[in-house]
Amino acid sequence: MSASLEDRLRSYYRDRTDREPLPGPGDPQNNYDDRIAREEHMQRLIADAESRGGPPLGGGRGWEAAPVRIAAVAALVLALLGVGLVMVSRQEDPGPSTGPDPDGNEETSGTTNPTTTSPNTTEPTTTEGTTGSTSTTAGPPVGTGRTSVVSAFGELGVWDGSRWVKAGGEGWDPTAAGDDYDVVSIDGAVTQATSTSETDCTPAGDGQILDVGIGWPSWPDPGAIGVAGVADPLPRPVEPLDPSADVYRAAARDLVADRGVDDPDPEVRQAVRTDLDGDGRDEVIVVARRVSDTETFFGAPGDYSVVFVREVVNEQVVSRVVDWWTTTGELQSVVDFSLGAVADLNGDGRMEVVVDEQVWEGAASVVYELGDDGSVTEVLAGGCGV
């Protein structure tokens, strides 16, 4: 680091401190009304924390029963104000509201519209040797039971028998530790693990997450996903393919070109073959990217990372985009994809695609459901870091 940058930073922060007032209510030492407003807000925050069942207080000192806690914290707030109850009863704007659980997950549904290309290749195979004109999904089984999906970041959510429920989303009932999970790896292995409760990934460690022994996504280590409640999470084999094959590089080149990126030499990281929907026809899932600077992980213009499915539709092999990132300008952090797993996570006989996303000092796992209509829907997700 240069001394000039250090001096520049100190000067920058010193000048900002001189120029900018603090956000929210002002100095509690000097502004009486603002003090009340802010402390009322704090009381509400505490009440929210209590109502959502926060972590136990007090470290076992014998006084941490909830009513005591509430009263003590409320009294603290009053003490900070140095005023009586009558003052606290004033109804002033408490300032910004807060969500129910700053460490929890919120519902994060999203659907992407896939892009299709029509290359003259037929690399996905037809395992039953059929040449039907339109792909059809194998019929039931329809998922009827509850399942739980766990990644390196804890329980991503559940299938409640009729719909996906994301961790932290409406209707989510966290699964307790102690259940048996199948851990499906992208390399085709299925192992068993009993879930345990572990501290979450925040340095404060305030939350607990389910753990089935899956490590953070770390390419090229194989990714995995844990699932409980599905009789056969790997109903059809997932076969690793040679990612250096020209056919996949050509497919990636065509696909990114359709999205305005010129990359004559895509780096294909992964390619796997499986029958995602059980229709007797194989699909090939491909991960490709271009990352110019792998040291700082800054994305240069034209850098990208993509996960796409090669599939037969109307006698043509087309590409359906599952996940896509590219720079929209300079100096953005790269988002690097890899396949976490391909597995049936809700017991309906179709296999979901789990994409691991690695960023600068952070990672996430995202579960996508691929529909017969060409849709790609993010159904579960979770991660940690920045």
Add this chain to the structure above:
Amino acid sequence: MILVAREPFRGGAGLGDVRVIVERQEAFESFYRQERDGILRAVVYALSDPDLAVECIDEAMVRAYERWDDLDGGPNPAGWVFRVAVNVGHNRFRRRRLERTKPQFVAGPVPDVDVPDPALHRALAALPVDQRAVVVMRFHLDWTMEQMAEALGVAVGTVKSRLHRGLRRLETMLEKESA
């Protein structure tokens, strides 16, 4: 402080418990008065989102009070609050990120203020939050490497590495911008 004694007895606490509560509250009150605004300003700089920073500092202060028995007398309770506030902000960013189809992993909104060094301001805003947090600790709060390590709960070497990478990224961005 009379108010403190009104309620605790429902939980079966005795006078000794009340004394503990009062002493605890006085200690936290002093900490709150001395440190809150300074930490808030640092959290504003770390998150680049003043409104979010206000929410996060409140949440962190509540958690600090909940854990005050452990924090009081510790090496750097202000650092703990700063870290928790930034991490609460981290998680908000993460949720925002996951709400989008494609994450960008850049900082929160850059506040519309008359900033003293616009190029540096933009570069800081583009840093990952954890790197920006160590920059804030070092160059705004003027903490030593040891204080930063205590606050973050990591080794000094980790802090040095994170700070080095953050500064290197800053330099890279500033060089590109000037070019």
